[in-house]
Amino acid sequence: MTEILDGAAVAKLTNVQTAERVAQLDKPVTLAVIYDPKNDGSRLYVGMKSKKASALGIQTRDIPTDANATTQSIISLVEQLNADDTISGILVQSPLAKGVKEREVFSAVAPHKDADGLGATVQGMLFGDAPSDYTVAATPQGVMSLLKHYDIELTGKKALVIGRSQLFGRPMFALLTNADATVTLAHRYTSSETLKSYLKMADIVVVGVGIPEFIQGTDLKQGVTVIDVGMNYVDGKAVGDVDFQSVQGIADFITPVPGGVGPMTIATLLENTVTLAENYSVKNS
Numbered sequence: 001m002t003e004i005l006d007g008a009a010v011a012k013l014t015n016v017q018t019a020e021r022v023a024q025l026d027k028p029v030t031l032a033v034i035y036d037p038k039n040d041g042s043r044l045y046v047g048m049k050s051k052k053a054s055a056l057g058i059q060t061r062d063i064p065t066d067a068n069a070t071t072q073s074i075i076s077l078v079e080q081l082n083a084d085d086t087i088s089g090i091l092v093q094s095p096l097a098k099g100v101k102e103r104e105v106f107s108a109v110a111p112h113k114d115a116d117g118l119g120a121t122v123q124g125m126l127f128g129d130a131p132s133d134y135t136v137a138a139t140p141q142g143v144m145s146l147l148k149h150y151d152i153e154l155t156g157k158k159a160l161v162i163g164r165s166q167l168f169g170r171p172m173f174a175l176l177t178n179a180d181a182t183v184t185l186a187h188r189y190t191s192s193e194t195l196k197s198y199l200k201m202a203d204i205v206v207v208g209v210g211i212p213e214f215i216q217g218t219d220l221k222q223g224v225t226v227i228d229v230g231m232n233y234v235d236g237k238a239v240g241d242v243d244f245q246s247v248q249g250i251a252d253f254i255t256p257v258p259g260g261v262g263p264m265t266i267a268t269l270l271e272n273t274v275t276l277a278e279n280y281s282v283k284n285s
């Protein structure tokens with residue numbers, strides 16, 4: 001029997017705790033969100049994040065980049081927000097406009113305001129498994145929260161991460177390594193025969209490549225745990241990178257799309273934001 005890892009339900013539990021934490025603070029929690037208003041997905045996701053933030057008592061300042069925005073102009077905006085004491089956390093929604101160097105913009109966010117955990121400093125802390133307070137990218141951290149909620153054993157397990165983005169794959173690799181799994185990171189230059197062999201060996205598969213139903217049940221080992229990070233739209237419907245029906249009876253656990261990693265991404269972003277606000281208030285009390 002294949003059990004659903006219910007991201008929507010676990011996100012709800014996280015959000016209740018986040019709302020309680022916000023209510024305990026004596027100053028407003030504000031998340032600044034920089035995004036490209038020309039990108040349909042970004043408008044949708046920023047809207048979802050702002051709506052959820054508001055429901056939890058977190059204010060958002062949504063900042064659309066202008067038509068002639070450059071890497072430097074957006075970095076200057078980030079630097080203003082870094083220095084703004086009314087801002088608890090900063091999120092740079094990906095993708096930014098063509099030609100803007102995202103990594104440079106992510107890394108301009110001050111570590112103590114990096115709500116999305118995408119900057120070089122906090123990602124360096126993650127890769128060094130530094131035992132200190134730093135934020136972790138929302139999607140991979142949300143995956144880890146889901147695995148923990150369902151007590152999925154990671155120690156010594158063979159984990160396959162497919163996709164090496166800065167948003168997901170690279171921090172996912174680091175988190176699973178830090179959790180003592182044996183991790184392989186596959187990507188577009190991994191041959192299909194190599195990918196096939198690793199898929200058949202993996203105890204845990206985490207895939208985020210943006211190809212609808214890229215993974216089929218027949219690719220997988222009996223009893224595998226499947227985490228579908230894919231967020232594709234086919235005929236207007238959200239579809240993951242895994243053929244959900246085809247893994248029934250093969251996987252022990254799977255995240256659905258919608259209702260899996262997506263809600264966890266938003267819940268984790270907002271959890272990160274209140275953590276930054278709490279740390280800031282402690283340091284400045």
Ligand SMILES: Nc1nc2c(c(=O)[nH]1)N[C@@H](CN(C=O)c1ccc(C(=O)N[C@@H](CCC(=O)O)C(=O)O)cc1)CN2
Binds near residue numbers: 238258
């Ligand atoms: N700076 C960032 N940019 C982007 C991120 C990110 O984590 N940080 N992730 C993705 C998009 N994303 C958040 O921005 C995101 C996508 C989807 C969902 C979600 O909850 N989806 C629903 C389905 C929605 C629908 O039905 O249309 C679900 O899976 O249940 C949340 C966040 C790219 N950019």
